[in-house]
Amino acid sequence: MEGKNQSSLKEQQERRKRINRIKRGLISFIGIWMLLCMFLCVVLLFKVNSLEKQISQLVSDATVSKSAAETMSENTSDKSGVFSYDSTESIGGEKATEQVIANVSNAVESDSENFAEENDQLKVYLTFDDGPSDNTAAILDTLAKYNVKATFFVVGKTDDQSKEMYQRIVNEGHTLGMHSYSHKYSVVYDSLDAFETDFNQLQSYLYDITGQECRLYRFPGGSSNQVSNTDMSEFIRFLNEEGVTYFDWNVSSGDATSQAYTADELLNNVLTDVPKYKTSVVLMHDSNTKSTTVEALGPMIEALQGMGAQILPIDENTTLVQHIKADSVE
Template identity: 60%
Template sequence: MEDSSTKGLKQERKKRQRVARIKTALICVVGIWLLASMIICTALVFKVYMLEEKLDYLLDNFTVSGQMETESKQTFAKTDESAYFDLEDTTENGEWANGYSEYYSVAEAVNQKENLAGPEDIHKVYLTFDDGPSSNTTAILDILKKHNIKATFFVIGKEDDESKARYRQIVNEGHTLAMHSYSHKYSVLYDSLDSFESDFSKIQNYLYEVTGQECLFYRFPGGSSNHVSNTDMKEFINYLNTQGITYFDWNVSSGDATSQAYTAEELVDNVMKDVVKYKTSIVLMHDAETKTTTVEALEPMIEALESMGAEILPIDENTTVVQHIAAASVKQQ
């Protein structure tokens, strides 16, 4: 039989083993809990990021109701007595008669009466592409080069090597490189004047660093007439005025920003039916990975414009401005 001391040692050893097993189990539980927490937090951060991206996409492509369309026309008509709104372009329910009603196509450009084309007027058409550069930029540039056409690219901030090369290609091939904000995030960009100034400085400095080109033209994401901004858009316009920057909206839209899946032929028709109205047409299109139909529509669009005798030009300091809120009407603060 074991003496009492030997028995006591065995019991002590078993006790220590149980304690060690408990410690190991606790460490495993805590480790698993920490790992699970990290995975959950990472998943939540990613989900929030994706929701923000989706929100920005919806804001950029959502179709407003006819009621908001009408109210915004009245609002801008009161803001600037010289504003001209062609209400005959809307149907009974307030949607645009041409079949598209973009979220940000909520106000007609000011002074459009003076811009209406007569039978003897030459149509000046400015093809503009927002949101690039993208995987479609090179294809767009190739078509423009084939037809010896210069256009305007309102770009956002992208720091990968391919995007940097596309910025340079735009400049080297004689097109106008213009700014469309760095982030293109409405919730950040339009949160305050400070936020807007920071974003503007970032895109202007970045494009100069990459291309050596000083950009002098800007387009507000959603346009100057958007209903998303938390701050009065006139504050941003005033800031651009103080910086010597000219901003451009549009008076002709291809409709490629809507949720409706237009064919290439329909995109061309959307443009051509409005270009004939004006002496100066600023045409809104988009340079994004998903806009392959825009690329398909570009060549027949150019051919149709050339057939009607239009001059297709890049935006420069001599271009007649097309703005939903006249920059000249905004008093310096």
């Protein structure tokens, strides 16, 4: 009997040992599995972090490349002038995103006599394209605050606020210019007839509202744009025959590019290039999305006045700034 009890006790001990071994095995397995999972998580986190850095670098490189491309289109060498592309929305919701490429040889020719030398009196013409907009009143208020006159190249808008802004531009002594009625590139530049129709529509419309016949024009995208379906010389010839003067620009604030410049950056863009020229025609935009342009305007005027520059509205005495010179078209 005692032998049986000892045998039973031994079996129980063996069974407990087996159970303990199984428990230890399970605990070890779970522990190893947890350590392995933690290791894998660490590896994955490291790889994710590495991928994030690579993606960030790629984005950064793409941004730099994009910025460089925009800078090349906005700011060529001193001898080629400063040009940009117009990415503003046209009336009717059509968005013009085509890049305007400057005709470098013509730019060199047109600006060669305009390079500033020491002690030259700098003349600066602030110009605003695409208005009127919700920001026009604020722009006019800022100009009035500093007793500065500017030039507004406007498009055709029929709402009461826009009509009020057309009249206010004229009443406050600014120059009112035309920038096409529709600002739809595909319409304006479809043919000479289309251009003439658009031109006459805007000129007549502005005369009906302000009593002033506009004799000043800025081509959407500039005279050197490469999005026109028709040779730009045809449109230039038409304006010449009408006795209408067109102006491009040789300084760009950068507010037309896809890059979202801050007010300080817009200011720096202008102040960097104005000292290069005796006559600077500065490209800016008057549209609902250009709040930074409004923000930059006051400091820009103060800085320009601080460097002794004259800020003037374009008139018949203004030195022509044209990417393609009007007198080169017969």
